[in-house]
Amino acid sequence: MRVAVVGGTGSVGAPIVENLVRRGDDVRLLSRHAPATPQLGASHHTIDLATGAGLAEALSGVEVVVDASNDSRRADQVLVEGSRRLAAAEADADVAHHVAISIVGCDRVPAAYYRSKVAQEEVVAQSPVPSSLLRATQFHTLLAGAFGFGERRRLVPTGRALLQPIAPAVVAERVADAVHAGPGGRLPDIAGPQVQTLSELAAIWRRHSDRRLVPVRLPLIGKLGKAVRAGALCNPDAAATGPTFDEWLGAER
Numbered sequence: 464m465r466v467a468v469v470g471g472t473g474s475v476g477a478p479i480v481e482n483l484v485r486r487g488d489d490v491r492l493l494s495r496h497a498p499a500t501p502q503l504g505a506s507h508h509t510i511d512l513a514t515g516a517g518l519a520e521a522l523s524g525v526e527v528v529v530d531a532s533n534d535s536r537r538a539d540q541v542l543v544e545g546s547r548r549l550a551a552a553e554a555d556a557d558v559a560h561h562v563a564i565s566i567v568g569c570d571r572v573p574a575a576y577y578r579s580k581v582a583q584e585e586v587v588a589q590s591p592v593p594s595s596l597l598r599a600t601q602f603h604t605l606l607a608g609a610f611g612f613g614e615r616r617r618l619v620p621t622g623r624a625l626l627q628p629i630a631p632a633v634v635a636e637r638v639a640d641a642v643h644a645g646p647g648g649r650l651p652d653i654a655g656p657q658v659q660t661l662s663e664l665a666a667i668w669r670r671h672s673d674r675r676l677v678p679v680r681l682p683l684i685g686k687l688g689k690a691v692r693a694g695a696l697c698n699p700d701a702a703a704t705g706p707t708f709d710e711w712l713g714a715e716r
Contacts, residue, residue, distance in 0.1 A: 466642055467491040467525045469512070469549065470532035471505070472498045474604040475564065478635035479531055480505050486639060493521050512545030513537065518552035527560040527642050528553055528592075538579035546583050550590035560646050561594040562638060563587045567627075567652050569598070571695035573686045593646035599634045600627040600654040600696060603711045610668040614676060619669055621662040622681040624688075627697040628664070629655035633705035652701035655708070658694065664708055671712045 466483050470476040471492035483490045484504035492498065492505045501507070510517035512532055522528065530549060534541035546563075553561060569580040587594050606628050613619050637653050661681060669676050683691060690696075706714065 464527060464643070465489040465491070465525050466527045466529060467493050467508075467522060468505075468529045468531055469493045469510070470530065471502075472496070473531055473533060474602055475599075475631045475634050475638075476529075476531035477502070478632045479529055479638050482632075482635045482639040483642065486643070488642075491521060491525065493517075512541050512548060515548040515552065518548065519555065522552050522556040522558060525556060525558055527562065528558050529562045529564075529638060529642060530587075531564055531638075535576050538576050539582070542579050542583045543586060546586040550586060550592060553590070553592045558592055560642070561587060561590065561592045562641050563594060563596045564634070564638065565596060565598045566696070567598045567600045567654060567698050567701070568690075568695040572690045595641045595644075595647040595650055597634075597638060597641060597650045598652045599637075600629050600652075600698065600701075602631045602634070603628050603655075603706075603708055604631055606664060606668075606708060607712070607715070610665065613679070614668075614672060614674060617674060617676055618679045619665045619672075619676040620681040621665045621678045622660070622683055624661045624681070624683055624691040625658055625694040625697050626661060626664060627655040627658045627699070627702070628708050629653065629703065630705045630711050633703055637703075652698045653703050654698045654701040656702050656705060657707050658697050658699055659708070667709045667712065670709075671716050 471480045490505040493510045508521035569577040
């Protein structure tokens, strides 16, 4: 099967590419920049969702498109308008199946980025290209990036926000399954094995760190704070097997 992975160099895009290559698919990795280390078995095509540049050529002959793109700073431009450009290019190329990745609870958290994810989902649903949509909880890599940023300043953020982080490789496996299953509409959510507070996750990070870190409470106010403290970004019923944040860190560090 010929599959294009948009955002194939990202934290979940890269393991999706690796998983599909292992399954014997003809994989095209689509991104603005080529990966620093070429992925064996995958060809790279330069595209830009913000402008649509390169999409027509990159999607020629493609059967399935996986959209693993992300841009928190230009969410509307890349995720929403970019999805419209991608949908139009897919229709022109006679793509048979679009697989989208979104966020568990994005419709329950009043923040600009999550509103953009909801709008992106609506674009996918309205596209003429048959689709599958998988919502996942926060990736372990996202937390590691946030904690790592604080660690460089000898700080670690804490708080009562409830999160259910998941390993990107586990999500990649589910996405690859969706690619081969065919269009399935809204798929069951996938979530990490444990629901934990930000403070509990911060304590795990501190145990794995070789630095003395000062805990700093992250203020969560208003409707946003109420939503994340209530577990809007979690789905315990969708817990998947796979490494906890603690186990994942132990393997990565």
